[in-house]
Amino acid sequence: MTRDGLSPRVEFVTRNQVACYALHMPLKLPALDPESVAPRSSSAYPEPFRSRVLPRDKRALGDAFGLTTIGVNLTTLGPGKESSMRHYHTREDELVYVLEGQVVLRTDEGEQVLTAGTCAGFKAGGANGHQLVNRTNAPARYLEISNRHPEDVAFYPDDDLAYGKTPEGKHRFTRKDGSEY
Amino acid sequence: MTRDGLSPRVEFVTRNQVACYALHMPLKLPALDPESVAPRSSSAYPEPFRSRVLPRDKRALGDAFGLTTIGVNLTTLGPGKESSMRHYHTREDELVYVLEGQVVLRTDEGEQVLTAGTCAGFKAGGANGHQLVNRTNAPARYLEISNRHPEDVAFYPDDDLAYGKTPEGKHRFTRKDGSEY
Numbered sequence A, B: 001m002t003r004d005g006l007s008p009r010v011e012f013v014t015r016n017q018v019a020c021y022a023l024h025m026p027l028k029l030p031a032l033d034p035e036s037v038a039p040r041s042s043s044a045y046p047e048p049f050r051s052r053v054l055p056r057d058k059r060a061l062g063d064a065f066g067l068t069t070i071g072v073n074l075t076t077l078g079p080g081k082e083s084s085m086r087h088y089h090t091r092e093d094e095l096v097y098v099l100e101g102q103v104v105l106r107t108d109e110g111e112q113v114l115t116a117g118t119c120a121g122f123k124a125g126g127a128n129g130h131q132l133v134n135r136t137n138a139p140a141r142y143l144e145i146s147n148r149h150p151e152d153v154a155f156y157p158d159d160d161l162a163y164g165k166t167p168e169g170k171h172r173f174t175r176k177d178g179s180e181y
Helices: A008-023 B008-023
Strands: A056-060 A070-077 A094-100 A102-107 A110-115 A119-122 A131-133 A140-147 A162-165 A171-174 B056-060 B070-077 B094-100 B102-107 B110-115 B119-122 B131-133 B140-147 B162-165 B171-174
Touching: A070 B094, A070 B140, A094 A102, A094 A110, A094 B070, A102 A140, A140 B070, A140 B140, B094 B102, B094 B110, B102 B140
Parallel strands: none
Antiparallel strands: A056 A070, A070 A140, A094 A119, A094 A140, A102 A110, A102 A131, A162 A171, B056 B070, B070 B140, B094 B119, B094 B140, B102 B110, B102 B131, B162 B171
């Protein structure tokens, strides 16, 4: 018995429970655990492009904090999936930081393997299309970071895909001749 | 001997070297390994604040890609060090994503421990000051993400510190009465 009347075993368990409680203390805003943010798996792409990127989990971390000038998504890309079609933006800088697994970055310079802890960046207005492809058998996880610009437009050099917006501001894609898929 | 004339040992080493080569293939822009970006350990704070944050390694990943609308820093904060004095921004949203180790987030709501894989976000214009403190014995590493706004100003609720800029646009700090430290 220890001086507080608990056996060593009970005391140990009690201490252990306290330690676990401290480690798993739920976070409250302005902090959060990304696991508490509902993942989205949707795409405005028409087929045959949509099924090349979905299913794909995106957790909109910036939105969860009410941020409006930057977008920060935590994305999990499954085996065989593509982050997007190869594209570039006119007004939005982008940076991708790989957290887990690996992806192939495809640009005009060819292909490179990005492993956890490496990153890639794409200045707005550069006409060098980029995409990530997961060619492994395991999910890859990365942060996608960009500014937000209401007049941003994306171009797709490899695909018959033209980006636009509906009158409500939602993404809308057509063929390059403007016709619907 | 194997059929290609190499002993099993040599064959194994050869295969291993090929694997290592593939894993350590140097990245080229628009990708990079953050280890190839020179870390900065400087602060515009006057004493006694400067030595509360330094030494502190910051790798400016966004700058390395020429990005101008967002800043993305990979920061390593040593034991006992603070990310900054507690502050808030008027025009810059901020998001911090912890990669390694743990830091204490201090805000008006009190203190919370952020472990690897968790994050915190601070909307521009909110008057809730924040800072990170490393109270462990190991370095902590995190990404600091923000938009960039030329008219952004920071306020320091806990310290006699006022933010300003020199005519050349560099950070400049005084006491709140405008006098020099």
